[in-house]
Amino acid sequence: MASRTKRSDRTLAPAYSCLCDKALANYANRRIGADLARRGFLAGMGASMLCTVLPELALAQQPAAAPGAQPTTLTNFRLFDGKAGALQDGMFMVVDGNRISQLRRGTPGATDGQRVIDCGGKVMMPGLIDVHWHTLLAALPIQTIMQADLSFVYLAAGAEAQRTLLRGFTTVRDAGGPAFALKQAIDAGMLSGPRIYPSGAMITTTGGHGDFRLLTDVPRTSGQISEVERTGAAAIADSADEVRLRVREQFMMGATQIKLVGCGGVSTPRSPLDMLTFTEPQLRAAVETAADWGTYVLVHAYTPEAVKRSLAAGAQCVEHGHLIDDRTAESMAKSGTWLSTQPFTSEEDVAPLPPSSREKFLEVTTGTDNMYKLARKHGLKVAFGTDLIFSQVLATRQGTMLGHLARWYSAAESLGMATGGNGQLLALAGERNPYPHKLGVLEEGAYADLLVVAADPLQDMSVLANPDQNLHLIMKDGRIYKDRLKA
Structure with missing residues (x-):
């Protein structure tokens, strides 16, 4: 087996060596490569076409x-x-x-x-490093993403990846979505863009954040897969065994870490923030399976209850955490868990929302100041991300979001968070790290x-x-x- 230091040289063309039928193995390799290359080609083709009208993309x-x-x-x-x-x-x-x-x-x-x-x-x-980015969701309105052909979404994502790099963000951690082909295209030099640490589909429960199914898709019958799941945007699991299955599927696709949904979310219309999704044993099933693969789980959690359940299950990274209280922050400090969060301060930091989602977002922004103050008080390991989605205009605010940190941190602390600090968080990917040398x-x-x-x-x-x-x-x-x- 190649040494760890050489793994970055073989991420694009892995060598398969086994005792199975060689002809069958070669056929499988060609089919997998052709499928990934096709999706990567679509992204590259779209970016090339857009370059004819966007000179800055031609530069990239x-x-x-x-x-x-x-x-x-x-x-x-x-x-x-x-x-x-x-x-x-x-x-x-x-x-x-x-x-x-x-x-x-x-x-x-x-x-x-x-x-x-x-x-x-x-x-x-x-x-710069953004550890909460959605490469396929950043540039298009949610209505377009839900209705358009997936090929078009890839085309837009390829163009946005180049703009992301030209904003100075050379690495992103994708916090949910089928970004594998885009990562491969960038690593192969077909497109310009940041390094991508893909999480694959957000794994959620029925009715949890990320469950964008139509009500006509409910109830789910055995073996039924919704269109949202088929695209790789989300994966629904309602038992510990299902969680293990969905986690392993994402690793099979090429995930470097796993994204689990621990509570409700802003953009999902039928998931209130205070709801809880997975039980502690279900969360632990994901954490243990990720550890079997040599990496970690990040859990979407806003409320104290969701964060505490994540900590009890052994999660090494909590996403968001805007509504945490003092006792929860203290527990995070004792466990050494990362708080990967976003400095949301006003509605300028979000795309236009329907009334129900707007109300939830305002609750999140109200908690931002207290969250960062608690993080400072307890010395939490804090990572910087933006979670800017559903708007090409909004995506340009990555650097502006970084500037928001000046309310709680010095410039040196803020820049260190978005570079060396975020690099330390990415290194938790361990054996699944596609870029094993230091970043940030x-x-x-x-x-x-x-x-x-x-x-x-x-x-x-x-x-x-x-x-x-x-x-x-x-x-x-x-x-x-x-x-x-x-x-």
Whole structure:
């Protein structure tokens, strides 16, 4: 078996070796590859067509440098490395392939045969990470997603992936949806976009958040699969055995971690926030199955009751948590559980909602301030995500959402959360991690995902809310996708 350090080199073309019939195995490989390539081709084709009318996407389609082509030396920058709370001066960096080979003080040695980039004294920082992103839901209204052909949804997602990268987000954790083909297309270089950690279908109960079935689909009979489940957007399970089955299905598809729904949600019309979905044994079945696969579970939970049940089941990450109380926050701190949440502050942070969903969203925003204060009080491990869905315009607010953290954290703390901190959370994927080297930090051996920013974000994080103007260099995996420095 290949070593862990080499797994990133074989994510696109896995080698199968077994004692079964070779002809049958080869046929299966061709069928699986053809199916995934077809879906990836649709996304790539759509992005290419959109590039004819969106010049910035055409830029993203043509990265300036490919990994392994030649080393790149970057000089004359002020460094925020994703860990320290202050900038470091007098450094140089050498990128070789898709990783940082040197990051040291002083001046570089001989640079013959290398590309040399003078950063003009600007700030260099790690690429941003959004750990609650929905790659297939971000750019389209929910009505379109529910009614359109899935191919169209993939086309829109492919275009939005490129825009996401050009906003400076070089990695996202997909928190629910069939993003596997899009991830494969990006990793294969068919599309430009962020690294994706896919969760696969949101696993929920009958009537829970994510159960968008029509009432005519109820009651469910044995073996019946709804259209929502067939697309891979959600998976419904109502017993511990069903939970194990649905979890294993997502891993079979390529999930790096599992998303479970522990309570009601804002966008699902028939799931009040205070409802509970899975029992503790059912949640534990998912946690144990994920551990069998060497990774973890994230649980959608807003209320104290839902969070406590998740903690009791051993979940390592809670999503949202906006309505937690002091005792629940204390329990999270004792267990070391991550709080992956979003700084929702007003209705500007959400697409237009029907009255029932709007009421739930306002309840969530009302709890945001208290949640972050409790997180600070108890020293919780907090991750940054945006959960911006159902609007292409709203998706552009990723950097704006990051700026909201200034109400509770310093700029250095906020940027550290969205880079090095989020990288630590992603590393919980363990044996299912498709990108086993460090993300979210700039250090030797880490992936070469970085931004060069026009102004100092440690002084004013709002510069990241205007990426078109203020991001002068975007590099991901050693490739340059935007370069205004040479201008």
